[in-house]
Amino acid sequence: MAGVYIVFAKTDQTAGHRGISAFIVDAAAPGFQVSRLEAKMGIKGSTTGELYFTDMRVPAENLLGEEGEGFKIAMRVLDHSRPGIGAQALGLAQGATDYALEYAKTRETMGRPIAQHQMIAGMLADMETKCEAARGLLYKVGLMIDEGAPAADLTKFSAMSKLFCSDVAMEVTTDAVQILGGYGYVKEYPVERMMRDAKITQIYEGTNQIQRLVIAREMLREQRVFLLAGVS
Numbered sequence: 001m002a003g004v005y006i007v008f009a010k011t012d013q014t015a016g017h018r019g020i021s022a023f024i025v026d027a028a029a030p031g032f033q034v035s036r037l038e039a040k041m042g043i044k045g046s047t048t049g050e051l052y053f054t055d056m057r058v059p060a061e062n063l064l065g066e067e068g069e070g071f072k073i074a075m076r077v078l079d080h081s082r083p084g085i086g087a088q089a090l091g092l093a094q095g096a097t098d099y100a101l102e103y104a105k106t107r108e109t110m111g112r113p114i115a116q117h118q119m120i121a122g123m124l125a126d127m128e129t130k131c132e133a134a135r136g137l138l139y140k141v142g143l144m145i146d147e148g149a150p151a152a153d154l155t156k157f158s159a160m161s162k163l164f165c166s167d168v169a170m171e172v173t174t175d176a177v178q179i180l181g182g183y184g185y186v187k188e189y190p191v192e193r194m195m196r197d198a199k200i201t202q203i204y205e206g207t208n209q210i211q212r213l214v215i216a217r218e219m220l221r222e223q224r225v226f227l228l229a230g231v232s
Contacts, residue, residue: 001047003027007058008070020070024062031056042196079151082158082205083141086165089201090134093169096176096194097127103180120179127172134165156218163211166201173198 005025012019025032034049065073101124104115114120141161144154173195177184184191202208 005032005051006064007051007053008074011067011070015068017071018068020074021067022064022070022073023058024064025058029056029058041199042193043200075155076151078205079154079158080145082162082211083138083145085201085205086134086138086141086161089162089165089169089198090131090138092194092198092201093127093134093165093172094131096173096191096198097124097131099189099191099194100124100127100176100179103183107180114179123175123179127175130168130172134161134168137161137164152218152221156215159206159211159214159218162201162205163208163215166198166208169198169201170195 007025011021031054033052038048176191
């Protein structure tokens with residue numbers, strides 16, 4: 001769908017990640033082609049395609065940044081894009097919570113709405129609490145970006161927001177499907193789509209396993225000696 005792409009390519013095969021450079025590629029360039037669109041489990045409103053570059057030449061002036069800076073550019077972009085995935089995940093989680101709540105208030109079993117049954121009420125309470133906790137962390141990252149927080153701090157909190165919000169999205173949308181019961185499993189109701197859409201937020205912009213590695217790496221670099229004051 002895009003008219004312009006950012007392509008990361010090896011310009012030095014011997015330099016590892018330092019041999020990656022970023023290029024601006026025009027979709028109208030000779031040799032560029034989107035060969036097929038993938039059929040995905042979720043986020044079907046967003047197209048994902050396989051790109052082909054057949055004997056394609058990119059002008060030197062299309063280099064983004066300096067040669068060999070591609071990896072650094074990608075990592076810097078991730079610090080600002082991961083909270084966007086967190087926001088997507090939080091939207092899914094809150095939407096699923098709101099829908100499940102309204103359903104539970106109107107769906108009756110044993111003569112009363114299922115929202116009044118303790119097991120369902122407990123699930124709804126947990127869903128709402130997780131959404132609020134995720135929102136607080138996400139807003140903190142947004143404030144850090146606005147205020148120009150140090151890069152190391154932003155890297156850590158960006159990863160934390162993406163990790164927590166997406167895990168919450170998966171948990172909450174799954175619970176929403178459970179609350180709707182059999183209806184939650186059919187496409188007439190939106191929560192099954194929310195659950196499928198939530199899964200990708202744990203995968204792209206770095207899997208949540210990678211987010212945990214990033215967070216732990218930044219923690220190990222921090223100086224927290226003040227916590228040991230007075231400990232012999």
